[in-house]
Amino acid sequence: MKRAHRHLAEQIRKALTDLGIAEPRIILEKPRDPEHGDIATNAAMVYCKQLKLAPRKLAEQLTKRLALNPELVQLAGVAGPGFINFRFADAYLQTLVKQILESDEHFGEGKDLAGKKVLIEFVSANPSGPLNVVSARAAAVGDCLVRMFRTLGATCHSEFYVNDAGNQVKLLGDSVRARYETLLGNEIEIPEGGYHGEYIVEFAEQLVDEEGDKYSKLSAEDASNTLGLMAVERHVGMQRNSLERFRVHMDGWFRESQLRESRAEYAALEELKQKGTLYEKDGATFLRTSEFGDTQDWVVITSEGRPTYFLPDIAYHLSKFKRGYDIIIDILGPDHHSYLTKMAAAMRALGRDTEHLEIILLQHITLSRSGEPVKMSKRAGQMIEMNELLDEVGCDAARYFFLLRRTTTQLDFDIELAKKQSDDNPVFYVQYAHARIQSIFRKAEIELKPEKADFSLLNHPEELILLRRLREFEEVISDCVVNRDPHAMTVWLREVAAQFHRFYHHCRVITEPEELSLARLALCRATQTGLKRGLSLCGVNAPEEM
RNA sequence: GAGCCUGUAGCUCAGCUGGAUAGAGCAACGGCCUUCUAAGCCGUAGGUCAUGGGUUCGAAUCCCAUCGGGCUCGCCA
Structure with missing residues (x-):
């Protein structure tokens, strides 16, 4: 469907070559004012200096040399400072109907990215609870990109990274256990930094209903571990359901726990060590990210000997590179912007070409009702769940609204407007x-x-x-x-x-x-x-x- | 203090890989239903593109500075 453009570019290139320009670069653009035509080229303005001609003069000379196919495009004249304007032939436009009807459900498909392997990681919410509306924008944008990459012929893999290991799973387990024991009459406080959501209470109630005091008989540590893992699985399931309901399908759920089982984070650490990019300070192990483009160095092993979250993340990204993608895209919230330089620096430290790693910082959303802001706070537990939004406005409106703004700008989602028919x-x-x-x-x-x-x-x-x-x-x-x-x-x-x-x-x-x-x-x-x-x-x- | 995003019509925003007279949707005002869905269409009005410099044939667009808004700067994840 670009026949007219190809034809024009070819003709203009030929005309410029005849006038002595070697390998001219042709720019075709759409004039802002449709009165000017459908396509314009600034070639005369770009090459007038080289040919020592006034731009309009050159434009005139060029137009004389064009052998245009009248079935495709027609000359619409030289205008302004030296633009050459063209108009599509009616016949060309009319044939599009036939083409579109023939393509039908394949309309828009192309081969520009055929053979390219693309990985898009998005949402990747912590398995500490159900998905909330903060993840919904990333889900909508990420999924659309996946669909569009595929339409252009790329092989595109969508992936969710599950942080199902480390300290927060322990906190989750402790939080569930606290609710569980409290229900059984043995009041325990939710730990500092633990989870207070209503869904934890519901889970504890379900456990008491179905399994009685089974987990009280375990040691506190065993109970916490078991309950933490159970809660993770429950939450991952809830998140998957919410996403499917939002018509977002993840091809892969990459588990941090599996990374850790294979000790991949230590393999990455070893690789970093071999490259001479690590050093010890105050008992901790630092990565020299500042030598690879970041403003500071970051700790990978704490003085207590535990890996920070950064290390498994490095291992995870290393796995993305090893899986051989041409384009690796992470979609993250704006609060993770330090991640961009940090992760890119880590990958460079490992000798990887970070041209293939792209991080989209998706800006936050705010919710409102008829212009009145809706307060949301994660701390106070006033977070609106993705399912609640879907219940209220439906999938169509929700997805469309999240796409209405550029990813770089904040988005206000007016719930009442989305519901309005x-x-x-x-x-x-x-x-x-x-x-x-x-x-x-x-x-x-x-x-x-x-x-x-x-x-x-x-x-x-x-x-x-x-x-x-x-x-x-x-x-x-x-x-x-x-x-x-x-x-x-x-x-x-x-x-x-x-x-x-x-x-x-x-x-x-x-x-x-x-x-x-x-x-x-x-x-x-x-x-x-x-x-x-x-x-x-x-x-x-x-x-x-x- | 350092970094990231952002500032365009009353409101929400397009346009930002430099092009011609800066656009759209709401809201406001005035028209259009005996005719295929009026959930629509047509018209009017609305602007210091935050400010000041620079780059060049040409800047809302690129660069620098200033001002305003949002966010981030942990041996938490």
């Missing part, structure tokens, strides 16, 4: 366009026969604008993947929906003559395919009725 709710606006198209098909008593349709009848300005939008779909996917940010898809969806509504208003679909109806029905189907595919990349349903 009206035009100020962006997800309904787009879904409505899709449903509206379906209702046309319900009404039309003509069978869609694209092979017989005469697409040259689609020459109303609103039809041609709609076609221009649909043509952009592949570019939008590509932009999202390149920028590692799916939000542009929501912008495109809104624009396609808006243009469809405009078309709908100006052009009657079910009409006379029948040839025109057929062509317009085909355009409707193509639009519907675009909306459906775009929504699907966002993980949002495209309803046929609303």
